[in-house]
Amino acid sequence: MLKISCATVDVSPVTPQVLSGFAKYKRPVDKIGLKLEANILLISRETSCHLLVSVDWLYGTQGLYRSLLEWLTAHALQKDVGVAVFASHTHFAPQTDIAKNFNRSVDDAYLQDVTRRIVSACETLFRNDQTPFAIVHHRPQIFDEVVYRRKHCSHFSLGRYKMNPPGIRLAPDETVDIDKRIRLIGLHSLETDELLAIIGSFSCHPVNYPVPDELSSEYPGYVRNRIREMLNKPALPVCFFRDFPVM
Structure with missing residues (x-):
């Protein structure tokens, strides 16, 4: 039986960062618009354990993937393990990959801090009881x-x-x-039918964001907040699985 535990982690930087998605914005900024998050799903069954992480970056990183895989391998003893890191693809995230983003420097201290925050949340999930769940698939247009x-x-x-x-x-x-389809997956408790998390995949490049000198999870973060408001679940994990995952 599949079981799940979920978490949401604030990964907004506390030091000035250069925006990752725009060549013309070269000055580090420290204002935060919509906070940046990592939404985490830990899915287990008798023989395997999988960790899925959606983080508000333009690109996922091999460093985060390797750290999470090392952690999961050490904790999920005698189980097959798998890790996938997805970026929500916000253009207003900090720089994370020097090879992809205009050859600008990357703040390694920020990347290490995000890794620490996510691993800490995973450790809490691993200690807590998990919930049997069902998958409900939606395809609105x-x-x-x-x-x-x-x-x-x-x-x-x-x-x-x-x-x-x-x-x-x-x-x-x-x-x-x-392709104009918006793909949504709801993860529901088998015991209570409570909505535990949402996975979404849709086209969400930023369009005319009005504040170009803010770090922000715009536009995915805006969609995530509206989903939470409509469902009256302010802490609901909402993952965006788009682009190519690091796995």
Whole structure:
């Protein structure tokens, strides 16, 4: 029987950080808009134990993955183990991977602090009783909210400061057929039917975030908060499984 325990951890930095998703924003910022989170699912059965972590970064890191795998291997004795780290892909997270983000420096102290916070939460989950759970799969469609974000322009166009030559623009193109499905999985207690956690996967690149000098979980964090408000469950773990996991 599958059993689960869940946790949410604040991973907002306490020191100034450079935004990971924008080449033009080079100055470290220390203001926090929507707090950054790691949402954690520890799933076990008799012969295996799996740890799934959704963290509000642009990219997951091998360092976090290896640390969690080492921890789980040491604790889940005589069980098959697996770890997957997913990034919610917010562009307003701190820099985490020097190879992917404009060759800027990475704050190793911040990465180590996040790893420590997540491991500490996992240790608490491992000590607590787990809950048998069921999986409920939903596939809503919201056609007015999803649009392809690159547009081919065959002529010169006026930009904010200059004329842009023909080419690909970061602009909406409603003529392109894309996957508009929003995939949601609810994890419910088999004993009480209580909703224990939500897993979501959908297109959520930031669009015109009004405060470019804040660290933030925008836009996934906004969606997560609205889900919690609608369900009146302010501590509900909400995971975003998108992009390629580190596993």
